[in-house]
Amino acid sequence: MSEGRPVHLTVNGTATSMDELPDDELLLDTLRWRLGLKGTKEGCRTGDCGACTVLVDGETTLSCLTLAREVEGTSITTVEAVARDPVGGAVVAAFAESGALQCGYCTPGFVMALTGLLKEGGRETPLPRLLAELGGNLCRCTGYAAIARAVELARARAP
Amino acid sequence: MAPFVLVTPETVEEAIRELARDARTPTAVLAGGTDLLLDLDEGRLEADRVVSLRRLPWRTLSWDGSVLTIGSTLPLRALEADPSLALRHPALLDAVRAVGGVALRHRATVGGNLGRSAPASDLVPVLLVLDAEVEVVGPSGLRSVEVDRFVRASRETALARAELIRSVRFPEPRPSAYLWQRVRPANDISQLSVAVAFSPSDRRWRIALGGVPPRPLLVPEAAAALGGPVPEEIEVREAAAVMAAHRSLVRDRRASDEYRRKLVGVLLARAVRAATRIGGPPR
Ligand SMILES: Cc1cc2nc3c(=O)[nH]c(=O)nc-3n(C[C@H](O)[C@H](O)[C@H](O)COP(=O)(O)OP(=O)(O)OC[C@H]3O[C@@H](n4cnc5c(N)ncnc54)[C@H](O)[C@@H]3O)c2cc1C
Ligand code: FES
Ligand code: FES
Numbered sequence: 001m002s003e004g005r006p007v008h009l010t011v012n013g014t015a016t017s018m019d020e021l022p023d024d025e026l027l028l029d030t031l032r033w034r035l036g037l038k039g040t041k042e043g044c045r046t047g048d049c050g051a052c053t054v055l056v057d058g059e060t061t062l063s064c065l066t067l068a069r070e071v072e073g074t075s076i077t078t079v080e081a082v083a084r085d086p087v088g089g090a091v092v093a094a095f096a097e098s099g100a101l102q103c104g105y106c107t108p109g110f111v112m113a114l115t116g117l118l119k120e121g122g123r124e125t126p127l128p129r130l131l132a133e134l135g136g137n138l139c140r141c142t143g144y145a146a147i148a149r150a151v152e153l154a155r156a157r158a159p
Numbered sequence: 160m161a162p163f164v165l166v167t168p169e170t171v172e173e174a175i176r177e178l179a180r181d182a183r184t185p186t187a188v189l190a191g192g193t194d195l196l197l198d199l200d201e202g203r204l205e206a207d208r209v210v211s212l213r214r215l216p217w218r219t220l221s222w223d224g225s226v227l228t229i230g231s232t233l234p235l236r237a238l239e240a241d242p243s244l245a246l247r248h249p250a251l252l253d254a255v256r257a258v259g260g261v262a263l264r265h266r267a268t269v270g271g272n273l274g275r276s277a278p279a280s281d282l283v284p285v286l287l288v289l290d291a292e293v294e295v296v297g298p299s300g301l302r303s304v305e306v307d308r309f310v311r312a313s314r315e316t317a318l319a320r321a322e323l324i325r326s327v328r329f330p331e332p333r334p335s336a337y338l339w340q341r342v343r344p345a346n347d348i349s350q351l352s353v354a355v356a357f358s359p360s361d362r363r364w365r366i367a368l369g370g371v372p373p374r375p376l377l378v379p380e381a382a383a384a385l386g387g388p389v390p391e392e393i394e395v396r397e398a399a400a401v402m403a404a405h406r407s408l409v410r411d412r413r414a415s416d417e418y419r420r421k422l423v424g425v426l427l428a429r430a431v432r433a434a435t436r437i438g439g440p441p442r
Pocket of ligand 1: 046047048187188189190191192193194195196197212231232257258259260263266267268269270271272273274275279280281282318322323324325346347348349
């Protein structure tokens with residue numbers, strides 16, 4: 001069911017207007033299935049894993065717990081465009097150089113979460129606290145050591 | 160998720176009107192949605208209509224002298240940015256930071272936490288020891304309810320039909336602390352938590368217990384054992400013994416009763432120590 005109004009979002013810098021968007025559609029599904037942006041992952045759909053993290057007006061947001069209509073009018077950044085941002089670019093490079101991924105399923109979520117934290121002023125945050133603030137993201141492969149190295153590297157290098 | 164119609168009122172009056180009309184259509188209120196969307200998706204709640212609060216002017220935080228008022232739709236993450244919270248209400252800051260992870264807290268709200276009234280809510284125990292008041296608005300105007308009467312049981316509050324939580328008011332800054340135990344630090348639910356605060360005006364302690372059914376509770380019998388602003392070691396031990404005997408410390412899927420009884424005294428002693436250190440209580 002729908003109120004019928006089109007929904008306007010700016011996604012990765014492009015103004016997007018969607019008719020017929022059901023009122024109960026989750027942002028995660030809009031991104032993946034309507035817009036084909038499959039970089040954003042669905043890990044649990046219950047808010048536990050962080051794989052679906054995107055930036056909504058710069059703030060990290062779990063797209064599996066957010067209705068697309070609730071973020072109408074905002075600007076959304078997904079992993080597909082994060083490297084266009086200098087901080088996002090530094091985060092992506094740090095993950096690659098640190099080998100901070102194995103299967104890679106959790107990586108888009110970690111990259112978005114860390115980019116959001118660093119842009120929010122996380123470069124001033126002590127490293128242990130910054131790592132704790134990534135606690136909403138789960139990785140089942142790496143054992144986190146390489147991810148922690150990537151976080152340290154990105155924090156040191158982010159402009 | 161069963162389909163619903165989303166309504167987004169522009170004003171408080173319109174929101175109340177939306178909630179008051181048509182009692183037969185199951186209607187839910189949406190703030191951050193971090194509880195509600197899962198409840199709808201997993202069938203614990205049903206709604207044909209969902210009323211979103213996102214356009215209401217309640218994303219506020221204000222200090223009137225030392226009285227703090229937090230608007231119900233303020234995302235929890237925004238509370239963390241307030242420079243005086245750590246000094247005036249340290250337990251509140253710790254409780255906010257205990258909720259989910261950062262991305263969750265960008266959407267989760269204070270009003271939603273109270274609306275859900277979860278037994279393991281991290282905010283309710285702290286609201287209890289700070290004597291917070293819930294300011295409620297509805298068809299017959301504004302009223303104020305103390306948290307202890309507002310929170311009844313899981314998903315059960317003192318809200319009447321078509322009423323909304325507008326804000327939460329904290330009457331005075333208090334030396335306070337909040338400690339929790341859980342398996343995973345972020346995005347997990349507390350197995351047990353303890354909040355403590357000392358009121359400079361009546362010179363008494365409050366102690367609350369969280370993470371256990373049926374709801375977070377004040378434990379005045381334990382608080383009575385604590386004397387002045389800096390309790391003696393023996394008083395803390397006595398309070399801990401009272402806590403350990405509390406009927407709420409049951410076995411469930413998150414922890415055994417035995418574990419909880421052991422843990423509660425440890426958390427209490429650490430919390431009292433933290434509260435008497437941070438902010439330095441008046442002597
Ligand atoms: C992965 C995960 C981890 C979590 N971890 C924690 C945790 O560690 N600690 C914790 O305490 N909670 C936790 N939660 C629960 C939840 O995030 C919090 O309770 C949050 O504060 C709810 O706020 P919300 O704005 O998202 O509420 P919503 O989901 O929007 O609403 C919750 C309920 O309150 C009602 N409601 C909301 N606002 C109002 C209002 N203004 N007036 C009247 N009724 C209202 C809604 O109708 C609904 O019934 C977690 C949830 C998830 C998914
Ligand atoms: S898919 Fe959203 S948190 Fe796991
Ligand atoms: S690399 Fe596989 S889940 Fe993190």
